[in-house]
Amino acid sequence: MGEKEGYLPFPRSFETICIHNSQDPNQWISKAVVPHIVPTTVFKIGDPRLPLKYTYSRFGNPNRTILERTLTAINKAKYGLCFASGISALTAILSALKHGGHIVSCEDVSPETYEVFNNVAPNYGICATFTDVNHMENLCSAIRDNTKLIWVENPTYTTLKVADLCTIANVARNAKILLGVDNTFLTPYLQRPLDFGANIIMQSMTKYINGHSDVIMGCICTNDRELSDQLQLMQVASGLNPSPIDCYQVLRGLKTLNLRMDQYLKNSVTLANYLRQHPAVEKVIHPGLKTHPQHDLLKTQASGHSGILSFYLRGDLAQCEKFLKHLKVFTVAEMCGGVESTIQIPFTMSHKHWKRDTKKRLMISENLIRLSVGLENICDLICDIESALEVFKQEPNCQ
CATH class of the missing domain: 3.90.1150.10 (Aspartate Aminotransferase, domain 1)
Known part of the structure; x- marks a missing residue:
């Protein structure tokens, strides 16, 4: 596959990044090649006057830090956050849109995403319109003055439609709204939506990234610092963070x-x-x-x-x-x-x-x-x- 059949080249050093990023054994006293599982909920505070990296695992945990840094690197992003599930990640995105916002979504979304946009989003004062985003006339006519986000699954959940990310990104940019891409099926190994103008990448790591049907988790990657700060606030304040053990398992799955x-x-x-x-x-x-x-x-x-x-x-x-x-x-x-x-x-x-x-x-x-x-x-x-x-x-x- 790859460039041999006209596809884009595979990302350079992808395998090396997955195996080694933020995992240098020299940073641990034990020199362990595989990062330790840190299941603690609380960390000792030496000097209350000094800022600490870790205090409470909902705010941050070494296993989550390693995984988030690795995901950020392979998605070619500046910021990356892990959530307890893909739906938790999607809920965090809703919170960043503010009350009164509007979403334009592709039609053939996953049932879970449809449930969030159709039944949960109204509780945030947000409504959604589902349309064929590959037809520019349909897409442009669905955009309103209060539209904050265009959402695309690429490919879609059931009928596997592929969206033209560059064209949709141009529409979003001209309308000054965000483009979010669910990259669950292709993963950052096969598709990197930020390269084509997307503002948000969401992935259900329950699927291919973990790959062993034993962890539920989601992630969001972006290059937008303000958006990342808003999403991190939701991650911590609403308790949408994943467990250290789950982060450890996903990192293990990521290596293959x-x-x-x-x-x-x-x-x-x-x-x-x-x-x-x-x-x-x-x-x-x-x-x-x-x-x-x-x-x-x-x-x-x-x-x-x-x-x-x-x-x-x-x-x-x-x-x-x-x-x-x-x-x-x-x-x-x-x-x-x-x-x-x-x-x-x-x-x-x-x-x-x-x-x-x-x-x-x-x-x-x-x-x-x-x-x-x-x-x-x-x-x-x-x-x-x-x-x-x-x-x-x-x-x-x-x-």
Whole structure:
């Protein structure tokens, strides 16, 4: 992948930064190569008159400091903050918009983000408009005098649309509003939105960055000092900070991020090409395929794609559910970005509470399947899918 196929080059020294940034063993008395876990809630104060780096773990903790500095470096940002979850990070962003603000968001956002913007934001006096941000006429017409933020998931959660970050950033800049990008699926290894004019990067580190399905955490990176100060106030004052142990685990996961992302990409492209040829499959959506409508755009602003793909089966909901039940290696779950492969039907799972007409407009139909392709042997994954599709094909409406 990378520059060999027309994508952007991979970030220089990414692996070295993840492994060594802010982790010099000489800074510890023990000279430990791996940073110590510091689970304490309180730190001893020697001289009350002198400023201290650490006093109470909600305000700051060595494990959080190391992780935040490393995330700042790999996102090519000036400031980085960790939060207890991706939703906590999103809530902190809401607080920075102030009462009476307005958000313009892409349509196919994650259900959690939709919940925050649609049901939580009004409690902050903030409303949101959902539109197709790739159509500039729609985007510009959605902007109001009180719009404070354009929000983009890149790619989007379910149908994996890729946004033109440079063009949207120009719109935001001309309107003097912020551009926030959810970079969860591509991570800073494959996409660095600040390079294209974004003001805020948010990532759910629960997914690929940690990568082992055992930690919930989010982060925000920015180059805006004032915005960073506002977000840090929310992080500390509202108790949105993560635990030291979780920070330790995410830092550990971060050290293999590039290796995992490389393999996710290989596995997902191989599986996507297999699915494209299968008679029971109507359509495959994978930004890494040339058939994706924004494939060329992706290559201008990313170094590759992750393990997320979606496809439509030729059948109804009952048949799709039967297909899922016959899988042995794939785990039926809404979670994604872990080492294990997962699969779901968004219509009845992640998006079950969405209105039917909204799902229809966004092409989230009963026969849409979303995969998070993991790190298992690709032959085992293909055999698992093939075996379940054989059962699927035997259904009368699948021919």
